[in-house]
Amino acid sequence: MGILEKISEIEKEIARTQKNKATEYHLGLLKAKLAKYRAQLLEPSKSASSKGEGFDVMKSGDARVALIGFPSVGKSTFLSLMTSTASEAASYEFTTLTCIPGVIEYKGANIQLLDLPGIIEGAAQGKGRGRQVIAVARTADVVIMMLDATKGEVQRSLLEKELESVGIRLNKHKPNIYFKPKKGGGISFNSTVTLTQCSEKLVQLILHEYKIFNAEVLFREDCSPDEFIDVIVGNRVYMPCLYVYNKIDQISMEEVDRLARKPNSVVISCGMKLNLDYLLELLWEYLALTCIYTKKRGQRPDFTDAIILRKGASVEHVCHRIHRSLASQFKAPAPSTARSAWA
Numbered sequence: 182m183g184i185l186e187k188i189s190e191i192e193k194e195i196a197r198t199q200k201n202k203a204t205e206y207h208l209g210l211l212k213a214k215l216a217k218y219r220a221q222l223l224e225p226s227k228s229a230s231s232k233g234e235g236f237d238v239m240k241s242g243d244a245r246v247a248l249i250g251f252p253s254v255g256k257s258t259f260l261s262l263m264t265s266t267a268s269e270a271a272s273y274e275f276t277t278l279t280c281i282p283g284v285i286e287y288k289g290a291n292i293q294l295l296d297l298p299g300i301i302e303g304a305a306q307g308k309g310r311g312r313q314v315i316a317v318a319r320t321a322d323v324v325i326m327m328l329d330a331t332k333g334e335v336q337r338s339l340l341e342k343e344l345e346s347v348g349i350r351l352n353k354h355k356p357n358i359y360f361k362p363k364k365g366g367g368i369s370f371n372s373t374v375t376l377t378q379c380s381e382k383l384v385q386l387i388l389h390e391y392k393i394f395n396a397e398v399l400f401r402e403d404c405s406p407d408e409f410i411d412v413i414v415g416n417r418v419y420m421p422c423l424y425v426y427n428k429i430d431q432i433s434m435e436e437v438d439r440l441a442r443k444p445n446s447v448v449i450s451c452g453m454k455l456n457l458d459y460l461l462e463l464l465w466e467y468l469a470l471t472c473i474y475t476k477k478r479g480q481r482p483d484f485t486d487a488i489i490l491r492k493g494a495s496v497e498h499v500c501h502r503i504h505r506s507l508a509s510q511f512k513a514p515a516p517s518t519a520r521s522a523w524a
């Protein structure tokens with residue numbers, strides 16, 4: 182049986198297994214198996230040429246945003262409105278064949294916006310160019326999931342499932358679990374909080390599925406078995422995601438209002454150029470970038486030319502941006518111990 186069949190068998194079994202106390206271990210084990218096979222599926226195959234035209238997109242600019250969505254939701258239209266790169270928009274599906282980087286200039290920052298080919302159901306199984314699409318998406322700082330407001334919910338859950346299965350976690354933080362495989366001593370299990378979803382026995386079962394018999398595990402938060410599996414498998418990407426409902430000119434005001442109130446969501450119309458400014462503002466917030474303005478002694482700061490850095494960057498990072506030898510010429514305090522300039 183191939184990996185794809187094994188995955189589909191396990192998915193079916195999970196779907197038909199009732200969730201209760203008696204099946205908790207069985208389900209945990211199935212989930213561990215599923216995560217293992219999915220990881221195998223996404224390992225790059227040596228024979229297949231993995232480079233597709235348009236996919237070697239250099240990471241340039243200050244941040245990178247991946248635009249994901251089904252065909253014909255308006256991605257190309259959006260890109261041509263927001264960036265200087267024109268992506269061919271047409272009234273038929275699958276117009277975007279390559280990943281065309283466009284750049285949004287906002288508050289002095291260059292934000293690279295990638296128009297990924299409409300990912301379709303099954304992309305996670307390596308069908309078509311799905312695997313490459315996903316590889317690029319994983320390098321982004323923020324995902325914009327563009328949805329057609331008239332069929333948003335269905336599209337959203339399909340894409341979420343798809344991204345979930347390739348290890349991309351949207352609007353979630355890394356589970357606070359300490360996990361360290363050891364050479365001996367068995368499995369030591371501890372928790373600093375009351376656990377309602379995982380038990381020592383379940384953790385052991387899952388670890389055994391991964392052939393791990395010696396490890397230290399400390400739960401610092403009440404995590405689910407899926408989150409624990411994420412920690413063991415590693416290689417997960419935790420990414421902010423903005424759900425953008427386009428084509429609101431085609432739905433009722435009540436529906437617009439409902440969608441706009443959902444968490445992490447924005448409603449827009451590319452066709453009528455509605456709410457695009459707000460989307461940019463929110464995107465900026467999600468990217469969490471910081472503008473730093475320099476000034477010469479005795480002069481006012483130059484607010485036209487910002488140094489863009491990520492939140493949490495230090496004075497040393499600023500120095501490196503100005504010139505790579507600047508930090509090493511500092512006298513005191515030593516650059517490596519320079520205090521963080523902003524929290």
Ligand SMILES: Nc1nc2c(ncn2[C@@H]2O[C@H](COP(=O)(O)OP(=O)(O)OP(=O)(O)O)[C@@H](O)[C@H]2O)c(=O)[nH]1
Nearest residue numbers: 253254255256257258271275276277428450451452
């Ligand atoms: N009514 C309406 N139509 C829109 C809006 N935005 C885009 N469209 C139309 O939707 C169609 C598809 O738009 P594209 O920008 O090509 O969509 P895409 O997501 O890039 O599609 P692919 O390239 O196939 O992935 C075009 O006919 C657009 O004119 C909108 O806000 N309202």
